[in-house]
Amino acid sequence: MNRFKPVRQPRVSEEVIEQLKHAFLVGHFKAGDKLPPERELANEFQVSRVAVREALRALESSGFIEIRQGATGGAYVTDLTFETLAGAFLDLFLAEKISVPELCHVRRLLEPEIARMAAARVTSDYSERLLEALEAEEIPARTLAEDFETKTNVHFLLAEMCGNRLLEALSKSLMGLTRRFVAAVQPDFQSMHPPGLHRPIVEAVMAGDGDAAAEAMRLHAEEFGQILMAMEKEFRQRPFPVVV
Amino acid sequence: MNRFKPVRQPRVSEEVIEQLKHAFLVGHFKAGDKLPPERELANEFQVSRVAVREALRALESSGFIEIRQGATGGAYVTDLTFETLAGAFLDLFLAEKISVPELCHVRRLLEPEIARMAAARVTSDYSERLLEALEAEEIPARTLAEDFETKTNVHFLLAEMCGNRLLEALSKSLMGLTRRFVAAVQPDFQSMHPPGLHRPIVEAVMAGDGDAAAEAMRLHAEEFGQILMAMEKEFRQRPFPVVV
DNA sequence: GAAAATTTAAAGGTCTAATATTTTTTGTCA
DNA sequence: TGACAAAAAATATTAGACCTTTAAATTTTC
Numbered sequence: 001m002n003r004f005k006p007v008r009q010p011r012v013s014e015e016v017i018e019q020l021k022h023a024f025l026v027g028h029f030k031a032g033d034k035l036p037p038e039r040e041l042a043n044e045f046q047v048s049r050v051a052v053r054e055a056l057r058a059l060e061s062s063g064f065i066e067i068r069q070g071a072t073g074g075a076y077v078t079d080l081t082f083e084t085l086a087g088a089f090l091d092l093f094l095a096e097k098i099s100v101p102e103l104c105h106v107r108r109l110l111e112p113e114i115a116r117m118a119a120a121r122v123t124s125d126y127s128e129r130l131l132e133a134l135e136a137e138e139i140p141a142r143t144l145a146e147d148f149e150t151k152t153n154v155h156f157l158l159a160e161m162c163g164n165r166l167l168e169a170l171s172k173s174l175m176g177l178t179r180r181f182v183a184a185v186q187p188d189f190q191s192m193h194p195p196g197l198h199r200p201i202v203e204a205v206m207a208g209d210g211d212a213a214a215e216a217m218r219l220h221a222e223e224f225g226q227i228l229m230a231m232e233k234e235f236r237q238r239p240f241p242v243v244v
Numbered sequence: 245m246n247r248f249k250p251v252r253q254p255r256v257s258e259e260v261i262e263q264l265k266h267a268f269l270v271g272h273f274k275a276g277d278k279l280p281p282e283r284e285l286a287n288e289f290q291v292s293r294v295a296v297r298e299a300l301r302a303l304e305s306s307g308f309i310e311i312r313q314g315a316t317g318g319a320y321v322t323d324l325t326f327e328t329l330a331g332a333f334l335d336l337f338l339a340e341k342i343s344v345p346e347l348c349h350v351r352r353l354l355e356p357e358i359a360r361m362a363a364a365r366v367t368s369d370y371s372e373r374l375l376e377a378l379e380a381e382e383i384p385a386r387t388l389a390e391d392f393e394t395k396t397n398v399h400f401l402l403a404e405m406c407g408n409r410l411l412e413a414l415s416k417s418l419m420g421l422t423r424r425f426v427a428a429v430q431p432d433f434q435s436m437h438p439p440g441l442h443r444p445i446v447e448a449v450m451a452g453d454g455d456a457a458a459e460a461m462r463l464h465a466e467e468f469g470q471i472l473m474a475m476e477k478e479f480r481q482r483p484f485p486v487v488v
Numbered sequence: 489g490a491a492a493a494t495t496t497a498a499a500g501g502t503c504t505a506a507t508a509t510t511t512t513t514t515g516t517c518a
Numbered sequence: 519t520g521a522c523a524a525a526a527a528a529t530a531t532t533a534g535a536c537c538t539t540t541a542a543a544t545t546t547t548c
Contacts, residue, residue: 011530011531012530012531013301013531025338025339037498038499038500048531048532048533049532049533049534050531050532050533051530051531053298054297054301056500057257057298057301057302058302061302062305062332062335063335064335067500068500068539068540069538069539069540070500070540071497071498071499071539071542072498072499072541072542073498073499073539073540074500075500080335080336080339080341081341082341084332084335085329085336087306087332088306088328088329088331088332089329091306091328092324092329092413095268095324097325097326097409098410102408102410103410105408105410105411106408106410109353109354109411110353113353164346164349164350165341165342165343165346166342166346166349166350167346167350169336170350170414256502281527281528282529283528291502292504294501295501295502297529311529312510312528312529313509313510313511313528313530314509314511314512314527314528314529315510315511315526316511316512316513317510317511317512317528317529318527318528318529319529
């Protein structure tokens with residue numbers, strides 16, 4: 001079974017990280033609170049300022065705090081978001097530990113369920129926003145990035161509607177990978193994802209028909225996945241591959 | 245749409261991080277390679293050692309390198325793993341940004357598909373290991389942690405078999421959350437997950453019957469999810485809640 | 489008196505340099 | 519040859535000085 005792990009005596013900054021993290025998690029600090037200045041923390045923890053700074057940086061990069069410079073600056077506790085999760089996904093994708101087909105497969109799995117759940121929780125407010133997003137897709141975009149963002153909106157709305165924050169975070173993170181890939185490949189974006197592809201999905205969701213929404217999304221995910229994978233194939237054969 | 249983002253002039257260490265990360269991603273360093281010592285890097289980057297150290301720490305915590313002390317110590321490039329992803333999930337779970345029902349829902353979604361894919365890729369080697377894992381479940385465990393690990397093995401094997409690294413990583417990460425939750429609740433583990441629950445799944449996978457495997461897993465995930473959610477309900481009503 | 493410019497103070501950002509600790513290698517002596 | 523000690527190479531940590539940014543307080547100017 002598991003071999004032994006090498007014993008690593010913890011670093012000073014790690015102790016500090018642990019203590020601060022614990023304080024956040026048990027609620028000694030709430031979002032928006034300001035931690036004491038570095039010098040004071042160094043005093044309290046009885047370590048050097050460098051050690052405190054290392055800890056604060058680490059906590060910043062895992063999304064627990066935000067560090068601001070200047071007179072009213074300092075370390076402010078933030079509400080943990082799914083940003084770091086998305087960052088971890090991105091690193092893995094860039095390091096080619098996640099491939100486009102693998103990504104597509106998971107999205108085919110998640111997105112229909114998200115659509116189904118969204119249909120069960122649709123409100124008039126969301127309906128309106130879905131329609132707006134749909135209309136926005138019709139306006140020709142000037143850049144690839146803008147086009148991508150517009151086409152993404154329906155997916156993001158559905159993810160928010162679905163009521164499962166984990167699912168929402170996964171969907172958004174994976175969409176981020178997709179965006180990154182598309183940005184690297186620089187396809188002809190007018191033809192990649194013509195407007196209107198999302199209409200059947202939105203209609204089913206607005207009708208509250210979960211099964212239909214899931215099926216419409218399944219078809220869309222299938223189709224778009226094929227496009228992405230074809231893009232990847234073509235991309236690999238380019239004479240001068242673009243570095244991401 | 246999007247307003248402007250506030251301009252943040254990057255920190256010195258961030259520049260260093262970027263450059264090093266880029267070097268890893270384009271392959272200037274391979275896993276196992278050793279980076280130059282801190283002092284040399286500081287020289288090359290024309291920054292202080294402190295800045296280099298901050299960068300190295302950050303890269304360590306995102307899983308790109310491993311820092312060892314001592315004579316043959318230094319920063320060694322590692323093969324990026326899914327560890328940091330799991331860490332991000334864990335933080336979110338501990339900060340209550342992911343609930344147990346949400347977790348269960350996603351697992352109900354992923355696990356059956358994993359079982360289906362595993363069935364399509366089964367080999368005699370994996371069959372053997374699945375049976376071994378199944379037998380190991382029969383041996384009564386001494387601790388909750390040991391029990392959990394044993395019962396997890398079938399899931400881990402299936403995740404490895406499924407052939408999609410992203411799915412594998414998600415499954416394993418979410419299993420980590422489940423473990424954490426169970427460890428906090430400290431249920432009566434003999435009755436929580438009696439041995440043999442995985443047998444129908446393993447049998448279907450070994451028979452190469454994807455549909456049956458998915459269905460068996462669906463049933464299991466459903467059932468175990470109910471148990472977890474009941475555990476949570478009971479946990480919330482305890483007079484002296486245990487802090488994780 | 490109001491607006492503009494300047495000063496000040498608080499906080500993080502960075503650097504240098506010294507010392508401590510850890511770990512491996514090398515050397516020495518019984 | 520084996521045990522032990524010293525050396526060497528690296529990171530870990532500290533201390534303290536100085537820089538930069540930012541917002542608020544103050545002064546100046548019109």
